Amino acid sequence: MFQFDVVTLFPSMFEAVTECGVTGRAHDKGFYQLVLWNPRDFAANSYRTVDDRPYGGGPGMVMMVDPLEKAISAARQRQKSSGVKNSRVIHLSPQGRPLNHRLVMELSQAQGVVMLAGRYEGVDERLIQRSIDDEISIGDYVISGGELAAMVVMDCVVRQMPGVLGDAESAAQDSFVGGLLDHPHYTRPEVYEDEAVPPVLLSGNHAEINRWRLKQALGRTWQRRPDLLEQRELTDVERALLDDFKKEVQGA
Numbered sequence: 001m002f003q004f005d006v007v008t009l010f011p012s013m014f015e016a017v018t019e020c021g022v023t024g025r026a027h028d029k030g031f032y033q034l035v036l037w038n039p040r041d042f043a044a045n046s047y048r049t050v051d052d053r054p055y056g057g058g059p060g061m062v063m064m065v066d067p068l069e070k071a072i073s074a075a076r077q078r079q080k081s082s083g084v085k086n087s088r089v090i091h092l093s094p095q096g097r098p099l100n101h102r103l104v105m106e107l108s109q110a111q112g113v114v115m116l117a118g119r120y121e122g123v124d125e126r127l128i129q130r131s132i133d134d135e136i137s138i139g140d141y142v143i144s145g146g147e148l149a150a151m152v153v154m155d156c157v158v159r160q161m162p163g164v165l166g167d168a169e170s171a172a173q174d175s176f177v178g179g180l181l182d183h184p185h186y187t188r189p190e191v192y193e194d195e196a197v198p199p200v201l202l203s204g205n206h207a208e209i210n211r212w213r214l215k216q217a218l219g220r221t222w223q224r225r226p227d228l229l230e231q232r233e234l235t236d237v238e239r240a241l242l243d244d245f246k247k248e249v250q251g252a
């Protein structure tokens with residue numbers, strides 16, 4: 001059972017993962033455990049202070065080292081007692097390594113992780129130096145707290161756990177699995193406002209359907225994320241499919 005420990009000032013936010021959807025069902029079925037640690041419970045004073053003004057001036061507040069270090073230590077201890085050997089401690093931050101499918105697969109190999117969800121302007125750098133193993137970013141923008149980022153990591157990792165998704169294929173067919181964007185999806189009705197479902201999808205010819213889907217995935221990746229294509233050797237079949245897609249688009 002994968003062990004998540006998260007240090008956060010807003011533990012109730014995590015009901016979004018434990019109570020809803022795929023991750024909620026996985027939680028109920030015991031695919032993972034989530035324990036939340038509030039730094040305020042480790043604060044030195046009765047005001048439960050966890051932040052203070054930044055040295056050097058500037059806007060906002062900075063999270064103090066001591067309450068965070070104590071909370072992370074308690075989380076690491078719990079991981080250890082739950083059988084997780086050398087837990088990685090991850091700080092969610094715009095300064096981190098970009099989260100992508102490869103990193104998700106790396107994280108999925110672990111037995112558990114401790115995550116620090118920061119708030120305010122960020123955390124005292126000495127905490128990062130002393131207690132953080134990795135920093136991960138979910139994108140080049142700033143959100144109000146690391147909680148949403150931590151939940152994104154949790155969702156991605158939980159989806160990779162064997163048995164979590166009803167049909168194992170759907171994890172294997174997710175976008176990015178083959179380094180490509182996903183193909184278009186359709187469901188009933190067959191025609192909506194004169195827009196019909198591509199006939200190949202109604203043909204029952206699975207070889208043709210798979211070819212069409214691969215072609216669409218290649219084409220979309222070429223159009224929207226050429227950087228992903230550059231990272232990927234195309235097979236002769238894929239190159240031919242992409243050339244067909246380009247001709248169709250240019251001929252349209």
Ligand code: 4FV
Pocket residue numbers: 092093094118119120121122136137138139140141142143144145146149
């Ligand atoms: C973030 C990101 C992020 C920065 C200061 C929380 C905020 C605040 N985390 N990927 N992008 N974090 O913006 O992970 O404390």
